[in-house]
Amino acid sequence: MAVNSLDVLCCRIEVGDADAANPMNIKSPIVLTEVLQIEISESYKQLIGTAKVTFPKGTVFQSTILGNTTPEGKDASRVTTEIMQDGVLIEKRTAQTQMTKDTFKIGQRINIKLGYNGLLKNMFDGYVTAYNSDSRFELQCENMAYKLKLKQAPKFETPVSGTKINDLLGEKYGLLKDTGFQIHGDTKKFDIEIGKIKITDNFTIADILSAWSKYKVYCFLKYDENSPDKMPAIAVGRPYSSSKSQPVFPGGQDTGPFQIRFNEHVAASELKVLKVDPKFLAVQGKALGIDEKFFEATVRLNPEYDPNNKDSKEFQTVNATQISKKTHKVTGNTTAEGADTKTKVDLSTYTIVPYMSPNMRIDSDKLVEETIEYFKNYNLNGITGSVTLFGDFGLTTAVQVELVDDRNPSKNGTYIVEEVTTTFGTGGYRQKITLPHKIKTITTYGDGKGNTGQ
Known part of the structure; x- marks a missing residue:
């Protein structure tokens, strides 16, 4: 009779002083391999990811002591020697120490690795931002972008049009100068326009x-395989709901798609299958005008559309906001139909889908045109919600996943992961991933691409 193997949870947490010369290096770290609970939250919509680590009272950690003597109360179980560059022979003692209120300090670096059976994957790098040592030892942490909260932005003003992300984060404007961060290599390929920056x-x-x-241009941290010091890079992307021209987030070997089979990888599901009637679908378009103010227009199907009548319009424009008269005179643009009245159409019975134009300082007519095009290409049948996985994959935000559900094939397809909440501890190793609407339907699957958990 076959016996299933037992997967043993493993973690390795290192905490120590930050190294000014190399932010990814942790100086003289203490090492912890037991923990009560870990919760890591990250989303491509937020630059700052967080982690909360809780230890039980009596937790023992491992540290390295330099010198010839063992401090009182520390058990040196292993002694090694090392010759330094200047020829000095030093002695290192590995000791086991019980955690106290003085073990941690605000501003220390922390690294968290998680996995099964000794195979660990790097899941978090950041800094300790708060420390509670009352009933339990609890560390609250922020990812490496915490450093950017401590760095003053240079003062500059860009032209009204043509400002690109590559210029802002690159050498032209030097927004990331002396921060240790660089723009992600794949982000450079998108050449995203951001508009005027002042x-x-x-x-x-x-x-x-x-x-x-607010422009639906999201900045988040992502490891770049080409980074020489393994420092996470600033990745920038647009979600599928906001742009067709730039729908892909920065890629790499760890981007997927990861194939998730419901009968193997899913611990719990809170997904909702949406069946949308196109007659009651409305797309709410939004754009930034030349006066640097947002305006919007919503389109829906014309209920009296007659395809045999050339004067009949397929779409209606409702709830449009009027762009300013000053801008109207400067650009000579016509105003979107529906903007002349202040009466708003009640769309409470409609499924409203947001659309953010990737083009800056466009007119109302152009926004309506883009919104209609997005309506025509919108996937009416998809799913929203979240699904909780076992820790097989160690997913991060902005990766692609392929869902495979033999019992409900309507879920099958490719999705971009918007948010990941990783929990590890006495309740097991789980990852709750939030999925927006389906971006691609897949009916035939191969041999399980991405089904390795790597």
Whole structure:
């Protein structure tokens, strides 16, 4: 009779002082391999990811002591020697020590690796931002972007049009200068336009990058395999719901798609299958005008559309906001139909899908045109919600997953992971992933690409 193998949870947490010369290096770290609970949260919509680590009282950690003597209360179980570059012979003692209120300090570096059976994957790098040593030892942490909250942004102003992400994060404007961060290699390929940037006040670099989210331009951390010091890079992308011209997030070997089979990898599902009637679908388009103010227009199907009548329009424009008269005179643009009235159409019985134009300073007519095009290509049948996986994959935000459900094939397809909440501890190793609408339907699967858990 076959016996199933037992998967043993493993973790390795290192905490120590930050190295000014190399941010990814942790100086004289203490090592912990037992923990009560770990929770890691990250989303491509947020620059700052977080982690909360909870240890039980009496937790023992491993540390390395330099010198010839063993401090009182520490059991040196292993002694090694090392010859330094200057020829000095030093002695290293590995000791086991019980955790106290003085073990950790705010601002220390932390690294978290998780896995099964000794095969660990790097899941978090960051800094300790808060420490509670009351009933339990609890560390609250932020990822490496925490450094950008401490760096003043340079003051500059870009032209009205033509400002690109590559210029802002590159050498032209030097927003990332002396931060240790670089723009992700794949982000450079997108050549995303961000619009006019004016920095005249006391903003941090984190403030600037986070503010771009209102344009549906999201900045987040992602490891770049070409980075010489293994420092995470600043990745920038647009979601599928906001752009057709730039629908792909930065890629790499760890981007997927990872094939997730419901009968093997799923611990719990909170997915909802959406069946949308196109007659009651509305797409709400939004864009940034030349006056640097947002305006919008919503399109829906014309209920009295007659394809045999050339004067009959297939789509209606409703709830459009009027662009300013000043802008109207400068650009000579016509105003979207429906903007002249202040009466709003009640769309509470409609499924409303947001669309953010990737083009800056366009007119109302262009926005309506883009919104209609997005309506025509919108996938009416998809799923939303979340699914909880076992820790087989160690997923990060912005990766692609392929869902395979033999019992409900309508779920089958490719999705981009918007948010990942990783939990590890006495309740097991789980990852709750939030999925937006399906971006690609797949009916035939091969031999399980991405089904290795790597």
